Amino acid sequence: MSKKSEIKAKKISKKALEKQKNILEMLKSHGAKIYEDLDNGQFPKFSIPSRSVSNIVYDKKLRQYILGNSSAIRSSKNTSQLRSFTQLMWLAFFANRLTNEKKSSTLRDIYYSSQAFEIDFEDQSESDNIIVDLEAVTSRPREDFHIFPEERSSIFGDLTIEYTIPGYEGKSMNLSNHPDGYAIGPSLTTCELVDTSAEIVIAIEKGGLFTRFVEEQVDKKFKSIIINTGGQAPRSTRTLLKRLHDEMNLPVIILTDGDVYGEHIAMVIKSGSANAAHLRELTVPDAKWVGVWATDIEKYKLPTIPMTESDIKRCYDLQKDPRYIDGIWKKELEVFLRLKRKAELEAFSKYGLTNITDKYLPQKLELAKSL
Amino acid sequence: MSLIKEKFNQISPSEFFYRNRDLAGFSNPSRSLYTAVREFVENGLDACDSKGILPDIHLTIKAVDQEKPDPKPYILTVKDNGPGIETKHVPLAFGTVLYGSKFGLKQARGMFGLGATMAILYGQITTNKPVTVKSSTDGKTMEIFELLLDIQKNKPVILKHTTKDVSKKGLSVSICLEGDYSKAGSKIRDYVYQTSLITPYASITFDDPKGEKYSYPRMINTMPKPPTIIRPHPYGTDVETIRRMIVDSQFEIPTIDDIMIEKVRKDLGLSKKNLSFTAIMEKAKKKWKTLSRQVRVVIALMSFLKMDFEKLSKIRIEDLDVPNKKLFYWDFGDSTSKSVEMDPESQYYKQLTNTTQGETLTAFLTKKFQRVGPSTAIKFAEFAGFKPEKRIGTMTNQELAHLSDSLQKFDDFMGPDSSCLAPLGEAPLEKGMTKFFKPDFLTVLQRSASAYSGFPFIVEMGIAYGGEISTRGIKVYRYANRIPLLYDEGSDVVMKVVNEIDWSRYKAKGDPPLVIVSHICSTRIPYKTAGKENVADRPEIERELKLAIQFMARKLSVFMNKRGQAEAAKKRANLYAKYVPLIAQFCTELAGKKKEPNFQKILHDETPIENEEKAIENE
Ligand SMILES: Nc1ncnc2c1ncn2[C@@H]1O[C@H](COP(=O)(O)OP(=O)(O)OP(=O)(O)O)[C@@H](O)[C@H]1O
Ligand SMILES: [Mg+2]
Numbered sequence: 001m002s003k004k005s006e007i008k009a010k011k012i013s014k015k016a017l018e019k020q021k022n023i024l025e026m027l028k029s030h031g032a033k034i035y036e037d038l039d040n041g042q043f044p045k046f047s048i049p050s051r052s053v054s055n056i057v058y059d060k061k062l063r064q065y066i067l068g069n070s071s072a073i074r075s076s077k078n079t080s081q082l083r084s085f086t087q088l089m090w091l092a093f094f095a096n097r098l099t100n101e102k103k104s105s106t107l108r109d110i111y112y113s114s115q116a117f118e119i120d121f122e123d124q125s126e127s128d129n130i131i132v133d134l135e136a137v138t139s140r141p142r143e144d145f146h147i148f149p150e151e152r153s154s155i156f157g158d159l160t161i162e163y164t165i166p167g168y169e170g171k172s173m174n175l176s177n178h179p180d181g182y183a184i185g186p187s188l189t190t191c192e193l194v195d196t197s198a199e200i201v202i203a204i205e206k207g208g209l210f211t212r213f214v215e216e217q218v219d220k221k222f223k224s225i226i227i228n229t230g231g232q233a234p235r236s237t238r239t240l241l242k243r244l245h246d247e248m249n250l251p252v253i254i255l256t257d258g259d260v261y262g263e264h265i266a267m268v269i270k271s272g273s274a275n276a277a278h279l280r281e282l283t284v285p286d287a288k289w290v291g292v293w294a295t296d297i298e299k300y301k302l303p304t305i306p307m308t309e310s311d312i313k314r315c316y317d318l319q320k321d322p323r324y325i326d327g328i329w330k331k332e333l334e335v336f337l338r339l340k341r342k343a344e345l346e347a348f349s350k351y352g353l354t355n356i357t358d359k360y361l362p363q364k365l366e367l368a369k370s371l
Numbered sequence: 372m373s374l375i376k377e378k379f380n381q382i383s384p385s386e387f388f389y390r391n392r393d394l395a396g397f398s399n400p401s402r403s404l405y406t407a408v409r410e411f412v413e414n415g416l417d418a419c420d421s422k423g424i425l426p427d428i429h430l431t432i433k434a435v436d437q438e439k440p441d442p443k444p445y446i447l448t449v450k451d452n453g454p455g456i457e458t459k460h461v462p463l464a465f466g467t468v469l470y471g472s473k474f475g476l477k478q479a480r481g482m483f484g485l486g487a488t489m490a491i492l493y494g495q496i497t498t499n500k501p502v503t504v505k506s507s508t509d510g511k512t513m514e515i516f517e518l519l520l521d522i523q524k525n526k527p528v529i530l531k532h533t534t535k536d537v538s539k540k541g542l543s544v545s546i547c548l549e550g551d552y553s554k555a556g557s558k559i560r561d562y563v564y565q566t567s568l569i570t571p572y573a574s575i576t577f578d579d580p581k582g583e584k585y586s587y588p589r590m591i592n593t594m595p596k597p598p599t600i601i602r603p604h605p606y607g608t609d610v611e612t613i614r615r616m617i618v619d620s621q622f623e624i625p626t627i628d629d630i631m632i633e634k635v636r637k638d639l640g641l642s643k644k645n646l647s648f649t650a651i652m653e654k655a656k657k658k659w660k661t662l663s664r665q666v667r668v669v670i671a672l673m674s675f676l677k678m679d680f681e682k683l684s685k686i687r688i689e690d691l692d693v694p695n696k697k698l699f700y701w702d703f704g705d706s707t708s709k710s711v712e713m714d715p716e717s718q719y720y721k722q723l724t725n726t727t728q729g730e731t732l733t734a735f736l737t738k739k740f741q742r743v744g745p746s747t748a749i750k751f752a753e754f755a756g757f758k759p760e761k762r763i764g765t766m767t768n769q770e771l772a773h774l775s776d777s778l779q780k781f782d783d784f785m786g787p788d789s790s791c792l793a794p795l796g797e798a799p800l801e802k803g804m805t806k807f808f809k810p811d812f813l814t815v816l817q818r819s820a821s822a823y824s825g826f827p828f829i830v831e832m833g834i835a836y837g838g839e840i841s842t843r844g845i846k847v848y849r850y851a852n853r854i855p856l857l858y859d860e861g862s863d864v865v866m867k868v869v870n871e872i873d874w875s876r877y878k879a880k881g882d883p884p885l886v887i888v889s890h891i892c893s894t895r896i897p898y899k900t901a902g903k904e905n906v907a908d909r910p911e912i913e914r915e916l917k918l919a920i921q922f923m924a925r926k927l928s929v930f931m932n933k934r935g936q937a938e939a940a941k942k943r944a945n946l947y948a949k950y951v952p953l954i955a956q957f958c959t960e961l962a963g964k965k966k967e968p969n970f971q972k973i974l975h976d977e978t979p980i981e982n983e984e985k986a987i988e989n990e
Binding site: 027028030031032034035036038039041042043044076079082083085086089090092093096097117118119 | 946951953959962963968969970
């Protein structure tokens with residue numbers, strides 16, 4: 001490790017500590033306010049940004065969906081809110097413990113943990129919702145509170161990281177030593193990014209192609225870090241993509257199946273989803289979708305399958321989304337609608353298993369520079 | 372009355388029974404048992420009511436042979452503590468159809484003079500057993516009759532007549548009849564139960580054939596004000612009634628009872644003397660000018676009967692058929708109906724026919740109708756185009772029809788008198804319903820009197836909710852003149868009105884534990900059938916029912932609102948008690964404090980006052 005990067009790592013580590021401190025401070029101040037209200041004989045309440053459809057707006061400057069200005073008061077006096085108020089209080093209390101003790105938990109864990117505190121969630125979707133509430137109130141993603149989703153995606157490439165999770169603190173690791181890749185879980189989401197020789201990040205939709213890319217040494221041939229998003233990229237993966245872009249100054253390109261869902265997977269990495277409009281740190285606005293485009297289907301004479309009813313409906317739905325009103329986003333939707341056919345990444349196998357890495361990928365990497 | 376009787380004489384009583392048994396409620400063994408119970412219980416209650424006696428009714432049904440399957444013979448006995456029936460009237464009251472004392476216009480359960488006899492007739496036809504009637508009018512001796520009805524002659528046949536010393540007044544009837552208790556049982560129990568609700572001043576017991584004892588003790592010790600007998604209202608009459616009234620007014624068969632005979636003797640100056648028939652006639656001729664019309668009529672009758680006072684006291688005049696010159700009478704001595712010819716040449720015959728000319732129209736109207744004064748009568752005569760001094764006995768059929776029509780059309784009669792009605796009253800109804808249902812909410816209402824077609828009526832109602840009411844959905848107890856109506860619920864006007872109300876508007880949603888008691892009182896309940904089970908939907912009655920229900924339903928909704936608020940407050944307090952301590956616990960750790968905040972204060976402020984619910988009950 002170079003001297004320069006050592007300094008950088010220290011700096012980053014300090015930053016992480018700072019961040020943790022901030023979060024704990026913030027939780028404490030929320031708790032103190034509620035404590036005071038109760039002590040003064042008042043029903044505690046707080047305001048929470050509204051997540052109703054009418055309050056979700058697209059911010060052109062930020063290039064993502066954000067919440068508007070309207071917010072709602074959640075009061076413990078209101079009996080219809082009392083339960084969710086208490087649930088949220090518990091969650092803050094529990095997140096505080098997790099953060100303090102640097103313990104991670106999953107969404108499902110949260111659901112079960114609640115039961116030890118006489119907080120009954122009807123089902124996991126109710127507890128998941130409360131977690132989103134906490135994110136909205138604090139404007140922090142749940143990962144900041146050590147709460148992680150179940151979905152795992154994976155990463156491979158020359159990237160040196162340093163763990164921050166308890167028991168591994170300071171331990172470093174290079175992510176090119178294991179050809180199956182590394183699962184992106186709590187430890188990778190919270191680790192320090194120390195060093196890399198890569199010049200680009202390639203996010204790919206499918207595990208099968210990820211394995212092919214590793215086999216074909218795409219990481220070495222194209223100086224890249226390969227990430228398998230496993231379909232729609234989980235938030236931890238999106239966070240990692242963002243950090244690779246922001247902290248390591250790496251451009252991000254995205255390869256998906258040649259259909260409307262693939263196009264949208266790319267869009268969510270680039271500019272987030274309406275569901276997470278209350279959060280600002282999950283987008284990589286500069287990320288580029290390089291394929292498979294609808295136009296590629298014709299250009300590369302790819303074997304196709306017909307679009308289903310729901311594929312077509314999805315196209316029309318997306319045409320109403322402000323992010324799809326121009327550029328390739330708009331153009332490719334139109335071509336999909338014209339063709340009424342779609343092609344998977346594996347379709348290139350028709351021309352040989354390595355055709356995608358040998359021919360298609362280089363062309364697209366070249367193209368990306370001009371996008 | 373004589374018209375119906377004439378008709379009745381044309382067919383045999385058994386035929387009459389068969390023709391009318393459905394209407395009268397004797398269609399099958401199950402229904403018949405129920406109807407017989409009703410007829411006798413209602414007679415007992417009527418008798419007590421008429422004399423202001425707090426009723427004690429004992430009903431017993433026993434199977435003649437326990438082992439036999441239904442339908443089978445039962446012995447039905449109903450005993451009361453009423454005034455009893457005078458000895459000489461017993462055979463007639465229970466042995467002839469259409470003999471009754473309740474024809475006058477006042478509210479009573481019985482109306483037709485039919486019920487008891489029909490039940491007895493049914494019993495006799497199905498089991499061939501006599502009826503036993505025990506009656507004591509003085510509380511010292513009891514007359515015991517065993518009677519059969521001579522079906523051919525419509526006459527009672529006295530099988531046995533004995534007397535016995537007793538210590539209580541009252542009457543008991545016992546018949547043997549084919550019945551089906553396994554089918555009728557629940558209806559009869561319902562009937563007894565519901566009767567005791569609308570008659571809270573009565574004590575009723577029921578010993579059923581299975582050995583069960585049902586006992587409904589008296590709930591209040593005051594009787595509702597007894598109704599008075601009134602004359603009919605002009606709007607409530609038709610040609611037939613007018614014709615009958617004319618017959619009556621021309622010649623009322625005087626009740627030649629001891630009092631009447633005493634009066635005649637006194638007027639003739641013969642109080643102490645027993646003269647022969649001819650001597651009495653002599654005496655009467657001399658004193659003729661000083662005699663009242665009533666006494667003159669009695670003398671005229673005696674002249675044809677050729678009887679002295681001694682003999683006269685043993686008969687009852689049945690009918691006077693002037694056109695056919697015949698006089699019918701009932702002889703108590705040998706219990707037969709007899710007749711004598713009247714000599715048209717006799718001056719006494721003229722006396723009778725003179726009377727039959729009747730009074731003037733205006734006199735007739737003022738004397739025979741309620742709410743008609745002399746000036747109204749003259750105005751009416753003018754309206755109808757009659758001379759005021761026209762004798763009613765001389766009216767042709769056409770004129771009578773016109774008279775009847777005009778009575779309906781004349782707008783200036785005052786509304787009918789309701790003093791003949793005997794509603795139960797709000798307080799007794801409330802008390803009865805409270806004891807019966809022990810509800811959380813109760814309200815009762817008596818509407819003021821109203822009238823349909825000249826018949827006065829009063830609607831009284833009660834609504835009870837919650838408490839010990841275990842039925843779900845709206846349960847309606849229907850009464851008419853204190854009789855529970857149990858059959859043919861669907862077509863009843865009360866049900867119609869109840870079903871038309873949008874109960875959810877009054878906060879009684881879903882299947883509320885709600886009881887409605889509805890009592891219609893009238894001199895003539897517009898029953899749809901003579902089975903007396905459902906009331907027709909006259910608009911006037913429907914309107915009163917609707918107003919009453921709506922008024923009470925509004926009170927119910929106020930109660931439901933308050934109860935809802937109280938329940939919500941309680942629920943809220945429970946929620947706070949559950950969650951606020953948790954919030955306190957979590958925020959304490961979050962805020963990094965050691966001691967929990969003092970949240971008791973807000974919990975205390977939110978606890979509803981305990982007796983809030985009690986306060987609502989007293990609404
Ligand atoms: N328990 C009783 N005590 C005294 N009188 C009675 C009793 N039962 C019957 N009567 C007399 O016998 C008469 C005949 O009774 P019945 O039941 O046949 O006719 P009703 O009650 O007048 O009319 P309905 O046909 O509507 O019952 C009554 O009007 C009443 O005068
Ligand atoms: Mg009767």
